[in-house]
Amino acid sequence: MSSRLRRWLSTLAVLSVTSAHAATNAPFDLRGPTLEVTVSRDKTTLPIAQVPHLAEGDKLWIKADFPQxxxxxxxxxxxxxxGPTNPPPKDWFFKCETWKKTCAGKGLTVTVPEGAQQALIFLAPEDGGDFKTLVNAVRGRPGAFVRSTQDLNQATLDRSRLERYLTSIRHLNAANPAVLKDTTPLLARSLGIRVDEKCLDRLPQLQAPCLMEGQETLILNDGHSMSIVEALTTGPASDLVMAASHTPQADYGYYSPYISSLLDLGRLFDSFRVANYQYIPALATAVDKELTLTLNTPPSFQNPKSVLVAALPAVEDALPPPLHAVSPKDIYCARKDRLVLPVEGAPLVFATEYAHNTVLRVTGKNGEAIELPATADATQGGFLIDTSSLGAATLTDRFRGSLHGYWGFDKFDGPGFQLVNTHSQTWTPASQDDSSLIVGRANTIHLQAGSVACIDRIMVKDPTGKELRVDWSPVKANEVEITLPLQQAQPGAVTLFVKQFGSSEPHPVELRAYPEAGRFESFTLHEGESHGLLKGSRLSDVASLSLKGLEFVPSSAVTNPQSDQLQLEVKLAEGADASNAPAPSLQQGETAKGKVTLHDGRSYPVNVAVAAPRPRVELVGKSVQLASGGNTSNIQLASENQLPQDAQLIFSVRAKSPAFFSREANIEVASADEALSTTLSFANRTLTLADSKVAVATFDPTKAFGFSAFGPLKFRVVNKGVAGDWQPLVTLVRLPVLKELECPSDATQSCKLTGANLFLVDSIASTAEFKEPVAVPVGFPGRALPVPRPSKEGLYLKLRDDPSVINVAALVAEEPPTPPPAEVAPAPAATPAAAPTEQSVTAASPAPISNP
Known part of the structure; x- marks a missing residue:
């Protein structure tokens, strides 16, 4: 043989092997013949789709359904x-000539012989030696055909799971792609399918194609289906021809043997090829009593002719489905219209018809057994229970139900479930925070009851009566989480309505919506003190703060409750001395928790911090030294708490805590708003020790604050950088200069007061009781004022810087001199107009002041 011929033959052999492998690895997508198959055992006949196992003595009826x-x-x-090492006897082969009337009409009826373990169906093209050739092939290599039976059954069962998954994905995608994200995980759990979670993050329109990619690697290992086809229990492994299912390429263990089964089938059936016959594997899809054969290779009617090979279920003991509840502790409502009981562990229950006549068995209150139809639904992730027959049943509040059905010819018992009946129950907020809502945002609250399994829907009405959409979900057996959209709602009463399955009326739950509360960062007080500082926001809403059995309320001295700090002091009984107010029993550095209560009744915790004790002093005495020119204002101040701007204040203080003054101590004096402040110290000689406990301070307001300062002043001691509490000192007043008071002889007319800076006067009256005062306009620029005629005690006035005190004007009323007779009554036209700033204003009674 020439070298060229040898090379040609070698190339042809390689091409032949490559072509054979390509054919065997092709997908099973060619529709083949259909067979009708039923199985009878005792007096029961089942379609082949409901038979997972055969048994000795079963009667098989098979008929080919070929077109005319x-x-x-x-x-x-x-x-x-x-078995693989025991050739079957010749009388275990039964033939039926499908083209003849007897076989075409009545089919083939066969009883499973004793000792049989597997069953195969062959469809061979008519040939004179077809039957004998087939019998010799099977008896000559029984192990290979045993293995083909196992692989065909395994591939068929796995493919049934894959087909159910793909069909469900297509239907869901066609109906509503948006549900794939929620339904696919249930479908995958039920059928034992691997799902790429990244597919669910895509747009709904792109999810289905992604979920169906790589179909051969979607099926996960399922011990139940593998045990059903496990029939190789005896004989050496060498009789199994190949073991591709254990190769790394097949990824045996995590994924199902589906891929490896197809590889084995391809190699196995290639080894059967002879000159006249080649064997083609066929996957048998069972629906009711029909077996539809699916091929991956077009059959040939020329030599080698194609023999179709399909497997029937193995002959062995029944293996009931290992179903178990997904969440055994969950509680389900028996009154639901669509009650779903989640189960897993047996994908064939969802992918085949092996499990049939399944019911949920419950017991009524009177002991009667009630069976509810149950349907396996992979898209729901469990059994869908028909509860319509429970409408007239009498049930207890809580009871159990269990799944029962048939696995082929045998009964099986499924898992049990805890069920509840709809009954009247109280719904309460899970915590105090859940009873109060905040408007302007979505609120998440939790309601508790004996069981939340029977909730049908939840509605809410806002304070205006408007019904709002509510999202809810159970989080525990007795607790439900509700999201309330109160972004546009107003404060007030909010009513939830909880509707349960089987109940005609919803149960109302009254709640209340409040405005947004402020934040409460901290409450700080110094050791031994009965007041402290609350920091946060919206502090104007604070009614009180409780701490260590004491109640703190906003200080009466609070001037701006809208700020981020609020002074709180211990609430005292009416008439109690504030100097004896109790203090919390807390020491420096200690922490505690207080409770802030708002005006609307809500309460919130707040952290409490205790700072070091602050230095304290008491005011012993004070005196005012006027300027060197004396009292040029002609005003006698009626209160020692008033300090003229140009005067000097000398006051003394006694140390209380610590008991002695240190050289580092000083005194701060400031205006009420602390915009102006000064420090009196030993260093600047404005503070002098009388002894170790008493210090004398000298304060010059003009030097310290300038000429525009006025109003209440306060002081505090500062010792080693720690400031004491502010205490009232004096009220700084600016004094006008009163020069003359002229009163006409006519007692019914007003007097004229002349002077400088009269805008510093608030009002003037003729009596100490300050009846019928005359108010001075703010910013009055004139030098003369019409004032009431003074009483015998004099003229009284209030200063604009301290209108709470009535002072005395130290002026004596003067009457104008009597004019000469010729000038007493001059002609009106000859009298020149006086200058506006000098004219006297007279009237029978005080008149409104205007610029003279």
């Missing part, structure tokens, strides 16, 4: 096997 136009004659052969 079928031109090629097929021989139907049923063969039983009894």
């Amino acid at each position: 136009s079928q031109s090629e004659h097929y021989l139907l052969v049923l063969s039983f096997l009894r």
Whole structure:
């Protein structure tokens, strides 16, 4: 043989092997013949779709369903096997000539022989030696056909799971792609399918194609289906021809043997090829009593002719589905219209018809057994229970139900479930915070009851009566989480309505919506003190703060409750001395928790910090030294708490805590708003020790604050950088200069007061009781004022800087001199107009002041 011929033959052999492998690895997507198959055991007959196992003595009825136009004659052969090392006897092969009336009409009826373990169906093209050739092939290599039975069954069961998954994805995508994100995880759990979670993050329109990619790697390992086809219990492994299912390429263990089964089938059936026959594997999809064969290779009617091979269920003991509840502790409502009981562990329950006549069995209050139809639904992730028959049943509040059904011919018992009946129950907020809502945002609250399994829907009405949409979900067996959209709601009463399955009226739950509360950062007080500082926001809403059995309320001295700090002091009984107010029993550095209560009744915790004790002093005495020119204002101040701007204040203080003054101590004097302040110290000689406990301070307001300062002043001691509490000192007043008071002889007319800076006068009256005062306009620029005629005690006035005190004007009223007779009554036209700033204003009674 020439080298060229040898190379040609070698190339042809390689091409032949490559072509064979390509054919065997092709997908099973060619529709083949259909067979009708039923199985009878005792007096029961089931369609093949409901039979997971055969048993010795079962009667098989098989009929080929070929169209009338079928031109090629097929021989139907049923063969039983009894293991890989034990060839079956010749009488275990049964044939039926499908083109003849007897077989075409009545089919083939066979009883499963004793000792049989597997069953195969062959469809072979009519040939004179077809039956004998087939029998010899099976008996000659029984292990190979046993293995083919196992692989065909495994591939069929796995493919049934894949087909159910893909069909469900297509239907869901066609109906509503948006539900794929929620439904696919349930579908995958039920069928044992691997899902790429990244697919669910895509747009709904792109999820389905992604979920169906790589179909051969979607099926996960399922111990139940593998145990159903496990029939190789005896004989050496060498009889199994190949073991591709254990190769790394097949990823055996995590994924199902589906891929490896197809590889084994391809190699196995290639080894059966002879000159006249080649064997083609067929996957048998069972629906009711029909077995539809699916091929991956087009059959050939020329040598080598194609023999179709399909497997029937193995002959072995029944293996009931290992179903178990997904969440055994969950509680389900028996009154739901669509009650779903989640189960897992047996994908074939959802992918095949093996499990049938399934019911949920419950017991009524009177002991009667009630069976509710149950349907396995992979898209729901469990069994869908028909509860319509419970409408007239009498049930207890809590009871159990369990799944029961048939696995083929045998009964099986499924898992049990805890069920509740709809009954009247109290719904309460899970915590105090859940009873109060905040408007302007979405609120998440929790309601508790004996069971939340029977909630049908939850509605809410805001304070205006408007019904709002509510999202809710159970978080525990007795607790439900509710999201309330109160972004546009107003404060006031909010009513939740909880509607349960089987109940005609919803249960109302009254809540209240409040405005947004402020934040409360901290409450700080110094050791031994009965007042402290609350920091936060919206402090004007604070009614009180409780701490260590004491109640703190906003200080009466609070001037701006809208600021981020609020002074709180211990609430005293009416008439109690503030100097004896109790202080919390807390020491420096200690922490505690207080409770802030708002005016609307809400309360919030707040952290309490205790700072070091602050230095304290008491005011012993004070005196005012006027300027060197004396009292040029002609005003006698009626209160020692008033300090003229140009005067000097000398006051003394006694140390209380610590008991002695240190050289580092000083005194701060400031205006009420602390915009102006000064420090009196030993260093600047404005503070002098009388002894170790008493210090004398000298304060010059003009030097310290300038000429525009006025109003209440306060002081505090500062010792080693720690400031004491502010205490009232004096009220700084600016004094006008009163020069003359002229009163006409007519007692019914007003007097004229002349002077400088009269805008510093608030009002003037003729009596100490300050009846019928005359008010001075703010910013009055004139030098003369019409004032009431003074009483015998004099003229009284209030200063604009301290209108709370009535002072005395130290002026004596003067009457103008009597004019000469010729000038007493001059002609009106000859009298020149006096200058506006000098004219006297007279009237029978005080008149409104205007610029003279």
